[in-house]
Amino acid sequence: MKIATVHETRPHERRVALVPGQVSRLTEAGLQVAVEPDAGRAAGFTDNDYRDAGAEITEDALAGAGAVLSVQPLTARQVRALAPHAITVSFLPATQELELVAALRDAGATSLAMELVPRISRAQPMDALSSQSFVAGYRAALLAAERLPRFLPLSMTASGTIPPARVLVLGAGVAGLQAIATARRLGAVVRAYDVRAASADEVRSLGADFIELELPALEGSGGYAREMTDERSRLQRELLAPHVADADVLITTASVPGRTAPLLVTAEMVAGMRHGSVVVDLAAEGGGNVEGVKPGEEVTIGSATVIGGQNVPSQLPGQASQLYSANVVNLLLLLRSGDYLVPDFEDEIVAGCCVTHGGEVRHGPTKDLLAAGPR
Incomplete structure (x- = not known):
């Protein structure tokens, strides 16, 4: 399975979802890693840093990717380019991004929102809200x-x-x-x-x-x-x-x-x-x-x-990215089943942070807002 990391496109975002130091954790788990060119440049990581860590640098990182990692939510164009049943991992303010959530649902994607990771002891290594708040403070x-x-x-x-x-x-x-x-x-x-x-x-x-x-x-x-x-x-x-x-x-x-x-x-x-x-x-x-x-x-x-x-954490993009990347990889490896990533909804962490899966919206407040229609 290929794991893709994309270049952030939203204004003021300088972080990257995967740093070179975390690439080996994925490759050692039997996963391939593809990174878009210059994805880590604003955070101080070069394409050669990623290559040395074992990642492929390619403009077509999204093509055929089983999971896509980002800091900010994907764009509508990126959602349309997702492979069937792809997993997305990012911050995703679902109730404020209803059109994007609907697009993820219609694409059949499994979208995991880092800010929805439950605040329980077992989930602390995946708690991106806390790691980024640490930087912001x-x-x-x-x-x-x-x-x-x-x-x-x-x-x-x-x-x-x-x-x-x-x-x-x-x-x-x-x-x-x-x-x-x-x-x-x-x-x-x-x-x-x-x-x-x-x-x-x-x-x-x-x-x-x-x-x-x-x-x-x-x-x-x-x-x-x-x-x-x-x-x-x-x-x-x-x-x-x-x-x-x-x-x-x-x-x-x-x-x-x-x-x-x-x-x-x-x-x-x-x-x-x-x-x-x-x-x-x-x-x-x-x-x-x-x-x-x-x-x-x-x-x-x-x-x-x-x-x-x-976006205060992005003002210290290198170390903010290091912390966020560790959170993301910890969550991603929680989904690992052999050489694949398979969401287990019996796990309260996975169930708690999942917004869409299998053509449905699983996050209750967002589902209700979408059902109510435009206001």
């Missing part, structure tokens, strides 16, 4: 440090002492914890808040202070926070306002899978921050945690610079 702290017009660490000099910058992180999932750890390594004083009470110990273990708002915790399934009521959201913003005003840097990372990102910080709260403050909203593409944020842009609110994250 690190990058968010660096972005803030670059744009903040002052030092982050405490500086004691013969000319005087400069106190450390104050960083506030809202959301202590994988991205938030990495942002905390990075800001601490840079010397900032860090405080953090999360609606999940269980995150307090993790925050403190990194040397940051956890903010207690005396609100009921919102523990959701799979380690995520669950959605809150409008009244609780309003009260939370009110209680967070003085902490936001006291911060030199604000990093927000909160999201609820499949839903619009919660509004944690109003424009009025940002306007209350001191001159030169920096805000980095990693949830900007999902609607934003900060009012007025724009994905991929910098805006000024009051005297603060507000940066809207857009």
Whole structure:
């Protein structure tokens, strides 16, 4: 069976789904690997790197491929070029890509969405959301440090002492914890808040202070926070306002899978921050945690610079690709049956991340939306 890796075509995407270091895992499993020319160039991997690892470089990588690996979803043209019963592995925001899902269904493809991999212990090596959030959290702290017009660490000099910058992180999932750890390594004083009470110990273990708002915790399934009521959201913003005003840097990372990102910080709260403050909203593409944020842009609110994250992991494409590639290959090898890849829907990982198979849509929310038709 041939495994194809395609060149990413969507704007701002610099990652690649398979890095040379993972090719041998597939070839040793009896699979052939074909890679489109320059597929890894933006991430720092040359065609010769892939050849040396045992892959074939070919413009016709898709032809006859039993599985196709990508970071972003395939294009409609690529779907039309798929071999019968091919398997696709990528990020696939199914409810937002209904036409593409319908095309995958009609092509008879088995499409696996990396963001739908269940949050269970056995699936951790395939958890691409976590691996890419890890990259995004690190990058968010660096972005803030670059744009903040002052030092982050405490500086004691013969000319005087400069106190450390104050960083506030809202959301202590994988991205938030990495942002905390990075800001601490840079010397900032860090405080953090999360609606999940269980995150307090993790925050403190990194040397940051956890903010207690005396609100009921919102523990959701799979380690995520669950959605809150409008009244609780309003009260939370009110209680967070003085902490936001006291911060030199604000990093927000909160999201609820499949839903619009919660509004944690109003424009009025940002306007209350001191001159030169920096805000980095990693949830900007999902609607934003900060009012007025724009994905991929910098805006000024009051005297603060507000940066809207857009495909932030792709800003560190080499290592983000290494992590994602390991996730993809781990999932792919879970399907291995002899020299073939055969989805086993008795396996909760495979069943959980499958969007289409055998001419049907298996992902419930997407199936319902397609059945409802255009709105």
